[in-house]
Every structure is written in C-alpha cells, then in structure tokens.
Amino acid sequence: MKRRRHLNHLDEEIREHLEAETQDNIDRGMTPTEARLAALRRFGNVTVVREETYNVWHPVWLQQVLQDARYALRALGRNRRFAGTVIFTLALAIGMNTAVFSVIEAVLLRPLPYPEPDRLVWLAAFDRGYQPENDNHIGQADYTMWSSRTNALESAAAYGNQDLPMMVFGEPSQERVASLTGKFWELTGAKVELGRLFVPGESHAMVLSHVLYERRFHGDPSTLGQVVSINGFPFIVVGVLEKGFRFILPQQSFSGDQVRDIDAYIPIPPVLLTLPPMGQQAWEDLVQQVGPAPMWLNVVARLRTGVSLAMARREMDSIYKSIVLEHSPTQHVFDRFTGWRMSLLQQKLAGSAQRALMVLLAAVLFVHLIAIANIANLLLARAAARRREIAVRAAMGAGRTRVIRQFLAESLLLSSLGCAMGLLLAHYAISMMVRLWPQAIPRLAEARLDTPILLLTLALSCFTGFVFGVAPAMFLWHSNLHDALKDNTQTSSGSTLRTRVRKVLISVELALAIVLLTGAGLMMKSFWRMNANPPGFNPESILTMRVSLAGRQYATWPEQQSYIRTVLSRLEAIPGIDAAGIVGQTLHTNVKAEGLASETPAAAFSAIRAVSIGYLRAMGVPLIAGQWPSDNQMLDEVLVNESFARSLSRKGDVVGRQVSGGFLNGRIAGIVADFKYAQMDAEPTPEVYASYELAPLTNPMSIGLFIKMNGDAAPHIEALQKLVAAVDPTQPLYDAQTLQQSLSDSIAPRRFNLFLMGVFAVSALVMALVGIYGIIACSVTQQTQEIGIRMALGADRNNIMGMVLFEGAKTTASGIVVGLLAAIGLTHLMSSLLYNVKPNDPLTFLAVSLLLIVTALLACLGPALRASLVDPMLALRNE
Amino acid sequence: MSTRGLENRIELLQGTLDLLILRTLVLGPVHGHAIAKAIERNSEDVLLVEQGSLYPALHRLIKRSWISVEDGISENNRKAKFYRLTPKGRKQLAVEVTKWETLARAIARVLQPTK
Numbered sequence: 001m002k003r004r005r006h007l008n009h010l011d012e013e014i015r016e017h018l019e020a021e022t023q024d025n026i027d028r029g030m031t032p033t034e035a036r037l038a039a040l041r042r043f044g045n046v047t048v049v050r051e052e053t054y055n056v057w058h059p060v061w062l063q064q065v066l067q068d069a070r071y072a073l074r075a076l077g078r079n080r081r082f083a084g085t086v087i088f089t090l091a092l093a094i095g096m097n098t099a100v101f102s103v104i105e106a107v108l109l110r111p112l113p114y115p116e117p118d119r120l121v122w123l124a125a126f127d128r129g130y131q132p133e134n135d136n137h138i139g140q141a142d143y144t145m146w147s148s149r150t151n152a153l154e155s156a157a158a159y160g161n162q163d164l165p166m167m168v169f170g171e172p173s174q175e176r177v178a179s180l181t182g183k184f185w186e187l188t189g190a191k192v193e194l195g196r197l198f199v200p201g202e203s204h205a206m207v208l209s210h211v212l213y214e215r216r217f218h219g220d221p222s223t224l225g226q227v228v229s230i231n232g233f234p235f236i237v238v239g240v241l242e243k244g245f246r247f248i249l250p251q252q253s254f255s256g257d258q259v260r261d262i263d264a265y266i267p268i269p270p271v272l273l274t275l276p277p278m279g280q281q282a283w284e285d286l287v288q289q290v291g292p293a294p295m296w297l298n299v300v301a302r303l304r305t306g307v308s309l310a311m312a313r314r315e316m317d318s319i320y321k322s323i324v325l326e327h328s329p330t331q332h333v334f335d336r337f338t339g340w341r342m343s344l345l346q347q348k349l350a351g352s353a354q355r356a357l358m359v360l361l362a363a364v365l366f367v368h369l370i371a372i373a374n375i376a377n378l379l380l381a382r383a384a385a386r387r388r389e390i391a392v393r394a395a396m397g398a399g400r401t402r403v404i405r406q407f408l409a410e411s412l413l414l415s416s417l418g419c420a421m422g423l424l425l426a427h428y429a430i431s432m433m434v435r436l437w438p439q440a441i442p443r444l445a446e447a448r449l450d451t452p453i454l455l456l457t458l459a460l461s462c463f464t465g466f467v468f469g470v471a472p473a474m475f476l477w478h479s480n481l482h483d484a485l486k487d488n489t490q491t492s493s494g495s496t497l498r499t500r501v502r503k504v505l506i507s508v509e510l511a512l513a514i515v516l517l518t519g520a521g522l523m524m525k526s527f528w529r530m531n532a533n534p535p536g537f538n539p540e541s542i543l544t545m546r547v548s549l550a551g552r553q554y555a556t557w558p559e560q561q562s563y564i565r566t567v568l569s570r571l572e573a574i575p576g577i578d579a580a581g582i583v584g585q586t587l588h589t590n591v592k593a594e595g596l597a598s599e600t601p602a603a604a605f606s607a608i609r610a611v612s613i614g615y616l617r618a619m620g621v622p623l624i625a626g627q628w629p630s631d632n633q634m635l636d637e638v639l640v641n642e643s644f645a646r647s648l649s650r651k652g653d654v655v656g657r658q659v660s661g662g663f664l665n666g667r668i669a670g671i672v673a674d675f676k677y678a679q680m681d682a683e684p685t686p687e688v689y690a691s692y693e694l695a696p697l698t699n700p701m702s703i704g705l706f707i708k709m710n711g712d713a714a715p716h717i718e719a720l721q722k723l724v725a726a727v728d729p730t731q732p733l734y735d736a737q738t739l740q741q742s743l744s745d746s747i748a749p750r751r752f753n754l755f756l757m758g759v760f761a762v763s764a765l766v767m768a769l770v771g772i773y774g775i776i777a778c779s780v781t782q783q784t785q786e787i788g789i790r791m792a793l794g795a796d797r798n799n800i801m802g803m804v805l806f807e808g809a810k811t812t813a814s815g816i817v818v819g820l821l822a823a824i825g826l827t828h829l830m831s832s833l834l835y836n837v838k839p840n841d842p843l844t845f846l847a848v849s850l851l852l853i854v855t856a857l858l859a860c861l862g863p864a865l866r867a868s869l870v871d872p873m874l875a876l877r878n879e
Numbered sequence: 880m881s882t883r884g885l886e887n888r889i890e891l892l893q894g895t896l897d898l899l900i901l902r903t904l905v906l907g908p909v910h911g912h913a914i915a916k917a918i919e920r921n922s923e924d925v926l927l928v929e930q931g932s933l934y935p936a937l938h939r940l941i942k943r944s945w946i947s948v949e950d951g952i953s954e955n956n957r958k959a960k961f962y963r964l965t966p967k968g969r970k971q972l973a974v975e976v977t978k979w980e981t982l983a984r985a986i987a988r989v990l991q992p993t994k
Contacts, residue, residue: 006938006948013911013960016953017930020912023955042930049931056938 010053018043068409075410082382083414085770086375090418090464092763093371095425098449098457100364100756102430104357106447108350113246113446115189116302120345121153121312122250123299138297138340140181144273145327146319147182147301152312156301157182160294161251161262164700165550165732167229168216172732174548175212175263177230178247179294181273184265187300188245195224195239203269204291206235210243212263231700232551233291235266248443250298250348260439268293288555288699300345313342353441356753359830363519363760366512370764373505373512374771375468379411380502381778383472390473408469415465423449423457433752440752499782502775503811509771510815511822513764514852518823519830520761521844523754526835530680530747534673536620539739543707543717545724546735550700553730557697564692564703567727568614571705571720576713581615583677583704584692591661591688593648593668606644606686608664610695616672618708626655626670634691637669644686645671664690677706677739680747681835706739753833765852768815769859776808777863787867788875797868804867808860809853816849896928896936898979901964901972904946908961910953911937937962945971 018039025035043049055063076083111117125138140158147156159180166175184190185197194213198205206228208217217223217237227234247262269290287293303312320340393403430447438445533539547567554560564582571580591606613634625645629637638659645654657668674684707720717736725733735742744751780787787800795803827839837844903909903917914937915930940946945968951961964972 006941009960010934010938014931014934016910016957016959017912017915020953020955021930024916044929044931046931049934052932052935053938056935056942 007054007057010050014043014046014049064405065409068406069413071406072410072413076413079382082378086378086414087418087421089371089374089767089770090415090461091421091425092767093368094419094422094457094461095429096364096760096763097368097460098422098426098453099429099433100357100360101456102426102449102453103433103441103444103447104361105450105453107353107357107441107443110443110446112248112346112349114187117346118344119303119305120187121301121303121309121342122345122348123301123316123340123342125340138299140268140273140293140297142323143181143297143299145323146316147299149319149322150301150312150315152304152307152315153301154304155183155186156299157184157187158268158297158299159184159249160268160297162292162294163548163702163734164231164292165548166216166264167730172730173216174546174732174734176260177264177266177292178262179266179268179292181268181270181297184300187302188247188249190245191242192239193242194221195237197239198265198267200267201270203267204233204235205238205267206230207239207241207265208237209241209247209261209263209265210245211261213240229551230264230266231292232553241265246446248349249300249345250442252294252296252298266292284696284698292700309342309344316340316342349442353749355830355832356749357441359519359833360753360756360760362826362829363516363757366516367760367764367767370509370512370767370771372464373509374767375464376471377502377505377771377774379468379472380498381774384498404470404473407473408466411469412462412465415461415468419457419461422461423454426457437748437752440749499775499779502778506768506771506775506811507815507818509764509768510812510852510856511819513761513768514816514819514848515823515826516757516761516764517848517852518820518827518845520754520757521848522827522830522834522837522839522841523750523757525837525841525844526681526833527750527754529836530750534622534675536622537673537675538620539676539743541709541711541714542618542620542739543705543709543720544735544737544739544742545705545707545721545733546702547705547724547731547733548700548702549731551730554701555699557693560697560701561693563728563731564612567705567724568612570723570727571707572614574715574720574723576710576715578708578710579614579617580705580707581612581618582692583615583706584610584695584701585698586610587662587664587695589662591644591659591664591686593654594658594660606661606688608662608688608690610663610692611689612692615706616689618706619675619677620708621672621675624671624673626668629669634666634669634689635693636666638664638666639670639672639689640668641672641684641687641689642674643684644688647686659688661688663694663696664688665694666690676743678742678746680743681750750833750835765855768852769855772808772811772856773859773862775811776804776860777866779807780804780863780867783867784870784875787870788872791870791872792876800870801864801868804864805857805860808856808864812853812856816852820845820849895979896932897940898972898975899926899928900933900936900940900962901945901968901975904962904964904968905972908949908951908963910951910959910961912959913953914962940968943971944968 018036021039021042022032022035025038026032030038040046112120114120123138125142138158143156143158147153147158150156157180159178161176161178163174164177165172166177181200190197192207193210195207197207208223213219213223223237223240226237228237229235251262271290272286272293303309390403427449430449434445434447549560549563554563568580568582571577587608587610588605589608591608613629616639624642629639640654640659648654655668655670659666659668672689676682676684705724709715721733721736725731790800790803823845824840831839899918900914903914903921909917911933912930915928915933918926918928937946940962941948944965946962947965949961949963951959953959
C-alpha cells in the first residue's frame with residue numbers, strides 16, 4: 001500500500017522537477033524550448049527512471065516472470081486445442097502414475113505400522129509333498145517348544161483367526177476373532193482407547209476392535225466389564241483398541257472365506273498351549289471344555305538387535321531338528337514332509353502382490369512414455385509453426401535466454417496445469433481403488449497421496465516441463481533463423497527431418513501400445529478361461545450362505561444333524577428351489593484306492609469333502625461315469641471328481657473301487673466333472689465327496705449351504721435367509737450371496753490387476769491413435785501443394801486416399817512389428833498373472849494386432865478423405 | 880552549452896549518490912530538484928548527477944527507512960515532496976561517511992606511497 005502511494009506521486013514529482021529545471025534554465029537566459037530540452041537532457045530517460053524507481057519496490061525477476069506467464073497464458077489461449085491436448089495427456093499420465101506409485105508406496109515401501117518393523121519376521125510350516133508353495137501353519141506345541149528355546153528372537157507371538165458366533169444383547173452375529181498368545185501386544189504396539197489389554201495367563205477376556213465396538217456396542221463405554229458369549233463361552237470385555245490400530249498380519253483363510261478385518265481378540269486358553277497337540281480328539285475334547293481356540297497358529301516374532309535373518313534361520317533349523325529328535329511324532333506337527341520357512345514380515349505381506357504391482361508399474365511407465373512421445377510430437381509440430389515468430393523476436397533483439405525463458409514459461413504452465421489435474425485424477429483413482437477392491441492387495445487401504453508421492457509428482461512434472469520447454473527452443477535457436485524469415489511457405493525440405501523424427505515417435509508409441517494391449521488381452525483371456533464352467537454348472541443360479549453351529553446345544557452329533565436335516569427339508573419343500581445341499585468340513589489327506597497304487601504321492605493327496613447328496617445336485621455338476629449313490633445318504637458310497645479319477649486312471653478303472661483315508665471309507669459310485677466352488681483361479685485338484693454324517697464332530701461346525709434356484713420362480717434371497725434363520729434364531733447366518741458373487745470375490749486381486757491393465761491399455765491405444773491422427777493430418781496439410789500437383793497430373797481421388805492411407809499403414813506396420821517383438825519378450829514376465837493362457841498366446845497377439853491396424857487406419861481415414869477432397873486449383877494457386 | 884565542460888565532471892561511484900543525498904538532507908527537509916541542485920552546487924559542478932537517477936535512489940532510501948517523505952511548498956510556491964532524514968538515516972550517514980573516509984584515505988595512500 002505504502003509503495004503504491006510513493007509511486008503514485010512519482011510522475012507528478014518528475015514533472016515538477018522538469019518544470020523547475022526548465023525555469024532555472026530560462027532564468028539563465030535560454031529560450032523556453034531550449035530550456036525544456038536541456039532540462040530533459042539533464043534529467044535522463046524518464047521511462048528508465050520510472051522503471052528503475054518501480055523496480056525499487058518490485059523485484060525485477062518477479063515482474064519478468066509475471067510477464068512471461070501472462071504471455072504464455074495468452075499464447076496458449078490462442079491455441080486452446082493444442083494446450084488442451086497437452087494438458088489432458090499429461091494429466092492422464094501423471095494421474096495414473098501417481099495412483100500406481102502411491103499403491104506401491106503403501107504396499108511395498110511403507111514400513112509396517114508396528115514398532116521396529118524391519119526386525120519383524122514371519123514363520124510358517126509347509127508341506128514338502130503337497131503344494132509346497134502354500135504356507136501351512138504352526139501347531140501350538142511346536143510354537144511353545146521353539147519359542148522357549150530361541151535366542152535369535154527377542155519376542156514372539158502366535159495367533160490364529162477363526163470366524164465365531166458372538167451373542168451380544170441376545171442377537172447373534174458371526175465375527176472374526178483372533179486368539180493370541182505370547183507378546184502380541186508388544187510386537188504390534190497396540191494400545192487401548194478404553195480399559196486394558198489382557199495379560200498372558202488370563203483367559204475368557206476379550207479386547208474389541210474399534211470397529212466392532214462402534215458396530216455392535218454403539219460406542220458405549222459401559223461395554224467394559226460386560227459379558228459377551230463367544231461360541232457359547234462367556235467372555236468379559238476388558239478393553240477397546242485405539243481407532244488407528246490395524247491388524248494387517250497374514251490371516252489363515254479357508255476356501256470360500258472372505259478376507260476381512262479382525263473384530264475381536266481373545267487369549268488362547270493357557271491349558272491348550274502345552275498338550276495335547278492340536279487337531280487330535282483329546283484336544284477337541286479340551287476345547288469343548290475351556291473355550292474356542294484355533295486349529296493352527298500364525299507366528300510373528302522380532303529379531304534380537306544385531307541378529308540377521310540368516311542367523312535366525314540357522315538357529316531355527318537346529319531347534320527344529322532337536323524337536324523332531326526329542327519328541328514323538330504325536331507331540332509335534334513336523335514330520336519328514338514338513339518344512340518351515342522364515343521371512344521378513346514385510347516381504348511376506350508384499351509377497352504375492354509384488355509381481356503384479358511390478359507389472360502394473362511397467363505398464364504405467366509405458367503409458368507415461370507414450371504420453372511423453374505424444375507431447376513431444378505436438379511440441380515439435382508447434383515449434384515448427386513458431387519458427388518465424390522466434391526469428392522475428394530474435395531479429396528484434398530478444399536474447400537467447402529471454403526466448404528460452406518464454407518457451408519454459410509456456411511449458412511449465414502446461415505441465416503445472418497437467419500436474420494439478422493429474423493429482424486430482426490420482427486422488428479420485430486411489431479412493432475408487434480402495435473402495436472397490438479393499439482386500440485385493442494387503443495394505444491397499446493405506447494408499448493415499450502423501451508427501452513423498454506429491455514431491456515425486458511435482459519433480460516429475462517440473463522436469464517434464466523443463467525438458468519440453470528448453471528442447472524446442474534450443475532446436476529452433478540452432479536452426480537457421482535467417483532462412484525462417486525468408487521462407488514464407490509452410491513446406492520446406494528442412495522439415496523432412498522433423499517429420500521423420502515425428503514418425504519414429506509415433507512408431508514407438510504404437511509399439512508401446514501393442515505391448516500393453518497384449519498384456520491386457522492375455523489377462524482378459526485368462527479371465528474368460530476362469531469363467532468357463534462345465535455344462536450344467538451355473539453359479540449365477542446358485543445361492544450360498546453360511547451358518548456356524550456353535551454353543552453347547554450343538555455339542556453332539558444328533559443336534560447338529562437334526563439342524564441340518566430340518567434346514568434342508570424346509571428348503572427343498574419350497575417351489576422354485578431345485579436342490580439344496582451342505583458342505584461341512586474338508587479334510588486334505590492321502591486317499592488310497594484298493595487295488596490301485598497311485599502314480600505319485602501328490603496325486604493321491606485329495607480333499608475329502610463332507611457333503612450332503614443334495615450338494616452335488618445343487619451344483620448341477622454332470623455325472624461323467626458310474627451312477628449317483630443308490631441310497632440317498634451315500635453312507636458307504638462316495639463320489640470322486642474327474643481330477644481324482646485322472647490321477648488314478650492309468651492304473652485301471654476307478655468306479656467300483658473301495659477308497660479310504662481320514663474319515664473316508666467307501667466304494668466309488670460315480671465320477672463327476674471338475675467344478676469351481678470357491679476359488680475361481682485354482683486348478684482343479686483331486687476331490688472325494690463323502691457323507692457329512694461320517695465326518696468327525698467339530699464345534700463350532702461351519703456349514704456352507706448351497707441352494708439351486710429355478711429361474712423365474714426363484715424365491716427372494718431375504719426370504720430364504722429368514723426361513724433358514726427361523727430354524728434356530730441363535731445361530732448367525734452370514735455371507736449370503738450367489739455363488740457367482742462369491743467366486744468373483746475370490747479373484748478380486750485379478751480383477752484389480754485386469755481393471756488397471758485395461759485402463760492403461762485403453763489410454764495407450766487412445767493416445768497412440770491421437771498421435772497417428774495428428775501426424776497424418778499434419779502431413780496432409782503440408783503436402784497440400786504436392787497433392788494439387790499430383791491431381792493436376794491426373795491422379796484421381798482414390799489414388800490420393802491410397803497414398804495417405806499407405807503412409808499411415810507404413811508407420812503403423814513398423815510400430816506393430818517392433819511392438820510384437822517386444823511383447824513376446826515381455827509377456828512371460830507376467831505369466832504368474834495368467835490362468836490357463838500361455839504368455840505367447842498366438843490368438844491374443846493376432847487379435848491385438850488386428851485391433852491396432854483397424855483403429856489406426858480408421859484414425860488415418862479422416863485426413864485421407866480431406867486429402868482426396870483437395871481442390872487442385874486452390875492448392876496450386878496457394879503457392 | 881550544457882554539454883560543455885562535461886570532460887571535467889566525474890561520474891558518481893556506485894552507491895555514493897545515497898551518501899550525497901543523506902548528507903544534503905542533514906540541513907533539513909529538501910525537495911527532489913533542490914537535492915540535485917544542492918549536490919551539483921556543493922561539489923562545484925564537478926559531480927555529474929543525471930538528475931533522473933535521483934529518484935530511484937530516493938525511493939531506495941525510503942524503502943530502507945533512512946529518509947521519510949512529506950508534503951510541503953517549494954520556494955516558488957508549488958506543492959512538492961520534501962525528503963527528511965530519519966534518525967536511522969542520520970546514524971547511517973555517520974556509517975557511510977566513515978566508510979567513505981576510510982576508502983578515500985586508503986586510495987590516497989596508494990596513490991602517494993612515499994608519504
């Protein structure tokens with residue numbers, strides 16, 4: 001404000017000054033005109049004085065920057081289409097990049113939200129024979145034995161998750177409960193908002209997650225001290241965890257289980273921690289007396305300071321060997337088929353997501369490269385159009401730095417607008433990903449635009465702006481400006497180099513696009529393969545729900561069986577339901593077939609599924625050989641699937657053989673087709689279906705209900721839920737959905753990858769098409785005269801169109817060839833993301849090439865038509 | 880006529896204009912034209928001040944709060960801006976004078992090393 005007042009009087013003061021000086025000169029005897037001129041001479045350049053005085057108050061650089069920015073805004077305003085395209089392209093590229101970066105940062109790079117995360121390790125056992133890539137979990141006796149012997153680990157904890165029925169205020173619900181032992185709270189740094197954490201040795205105490213506290217207890221602090229029943233056992237609520245605490249450790253999940261957060265924490269009953277080993281009948285009996293405990297444990301531990309992972313592994317190896325030596329096999333789970341692995345917790349969590357994220361990162365970088373090539377192309381075209389402007393400005397005395405600064409101002413303006421829009425886009429993209437696929441990748445929910453990501457994006461866009469500003473300016477400065485002034489036609493032979501550069505850029509774009517399209521195409525084909533079902537199996541029409549029979553009223557078989565029979569008979573009585581069945585537990589074990597030795601140990605390793613006969617009918621699976629069991633309960637007859645039969649068929653016919661293993665002992669009545677009931681992307685494995693009535697008792701008994709609905713007459717899902725709930729209102733019913741929904745949930749990570757890959761591929765395609773359209777349209781404009789001459793010499797419109805299309809086809813073809821070669825090399829890196837599709841699937845390659853050729857030619861069609869409509873007279877006169 | 884005798888005049892060293900302005904204002908508030916005149920007269924027309932350059936200098940001094948500005952009436956009865964030395968400016972003048980004298984002595988010693 002003060003400065004404005006001072007400056008406002010400056011002009012008046014200068015005038016006064018000049019008048020006073022003129023007066024002095026007149027007093028000295030000059031004529032008024034002479035006096036005025038002399039005064040002006042003495043004073044010096046009024047404008048310069050004014051500017052310098054102005055500069056006292058305003059720094060020069062700021063003025064010039066503002067001036068550059070104003071000029072840049074005006075220049076871009078005149079070229080809205082150019083500016084819009086560049087900003088949009090940049091925004092798209094930056095948005096996608098930033099979104100993927102922030103996912104990678106959250107999932108792979110950000111330290112775990114637990115104290116000293118780099119020393120946390122994860123321990124698991126695995127089967128050497130059967131699915132060695134899958135982690136099994138450690139038994140409680142083993143945990144107790146080695147955690148007391150280890151020196152390399154300073155603290156360890158074991159936990160297991162179970163879905164258990166919880167009764168709160170007389171209302172049942174199914175909650176995910178983690179049972180803990182050891183220093184779990186210390187390892188995770190969990191703190192309570194209310195109450196306290198339970199201590200080792202305590203039993204029947206419960207700590208609530210903040211979510212459950214809000215959901216089931218309405219955030220009422222008087223919840224503390226209340227007694228809640230879990231699986232029929234009373235638990236006292238002793239504490240509520242802080243809102244910010246997140247349980248992100250690996251969970252044990254059974255097929256068909258949904259990934260979800262832990263709702264409540266209870267201690268493993270101390271008596272169960274010693275003997276007998278888990279999973280045995282004595283242990284089951286003990287669980288019936290003391291309360292719920294998980295079958296298997298997950299183990300996390302913290303390395304002692306200075307102890308490396310390799311040292312801890314060596315120690316674990318010797319402890320494991322001594323446990324096997326000192327104890328009988330009934331006392332521990334390790335046997336010669338069992339191995340163990342120890343890895344850093346962070347790596348374990350990132351594990352499966354890492355490869356997929358790296359592929360996505362590569363894809364998004366490709367999109368970024370295409371965007372850069374496109375923008376470079378646009379800027380080259382624009383720079384060519386500005387040659388004369390630059391030449392004129394240089395002739396008027398603009399220095400090189402001034403010209404470069406002008407270009408820089410424009411490109412920085414473009415890139416910062418693009419960056420701002422890109423960040424906005426990324427923000428929405430991230431929140432959409434987190435909402436749509438919260439469980440697709442562990443820790444995805446933590447993804448957000450935070451400072452390092454923002455800084456990275458800003459640096460990236462400043463760099464982009466700088467390169468795109470300086471490069472064309474340098475390019476122009478070195479070209480002969482004198483020629484630019486003389487040259488008043490748009491075409492000149494000097495532009496051919498530029499055109500060639502632009503064509504190479506387009507080819508590169510097309511090549512990158514085809515790599516992305518091939519990747520997306522392969523993933524799409526995998527997706528399609530996954531959705532292929534055997535005839536008769538229609539997951540859309542199958543309704544599933546789950547119930548967990550718990551509590552003392554279901555402590556023996558007759559009660560459980562009577563519940564199941566009641567539910568099934570009530571369901572089957574409803575018109576519109578074709579069949580209904582249940583699946584109880586699944587036992588993975590070796591199945592021996594009489595008179596047949598299995599080919600390999602793995603082939604005989606099967607899943608024995610405890611089902612009711614209605615289950616296979618509800619699934620609508622066709623019988624391939626043999627017959628359905630003759631009695632309706634299949635008590636001494638079993639069914640096997642195709643994979644089972646295939647694994648044994650070389651040794652003879654399977655139907656009619658006696659099979660045994662686990663609780664299974666019966667004759668194979670028939671073979672059914674392989675089908676997917678839980679995990680859409682799992683390869684079919686050998687399975688045997690036996691009556692649930694033969695399976696051992698468990699409590700809680702988790703039951704999956706499968707109901708096949710009959711098209712039009714199908715009853716409403718809520719009505720069925722009510723009907724089932726009415727059988728026993730104290731048993732919570734959950735996860736009611738169609739089998740299709742549950743199957744598609746099972747491949748959420750793949751859907752996530754496919755969606756992103758698809759978005760990247762489509763953006764790449766669109767950008768490449770815009771690029772090829774731009775270059776062809778531009779070259780048609782440049783060749784207007786040539787076209788005119790050709791027409792004057794007798795070329796007809798079809799020749800001209802052909803000429804333009806041929807030019808487009810040449811560029812496209814070279815791009816496609818290079819792209820296909822690159823794709824062949826690169827797609828094998830993503831083979832782990834594919835299902836039943838080879839990385840070099842020829843059909844996909846062909847389809848993608850065709851797609852690109854057709855769309856590229858369509859993009860050239862517009863300019864080609866325009867070229868064919870050139871009026872030769874006008875074109876020639878234009879010279 | 881005004882160009883005559885230019886060769887006897889000396890261009891001001893960088894920064895010395897500030898010193899001269901401050902020194903001129905010691906005697907009391909003066910307006911712009913009068914400052915220019917005073918500098919020329921007191922230096923017996925040896926120092927060449929491009930009169931216009933006075934104004935950026937004056938604004939610089941205002942910005943540093945060494946001088947302040949006030950409205951007044953000039954000797955020929957016109958409204959004019961009068962510049963006045965602030966206490967801070969007075970202190971600064973002492974500093975500048977000392978600096979200048981040190982410089983002048985140093986240069987003199989270099990030019991007459993025999994002394």
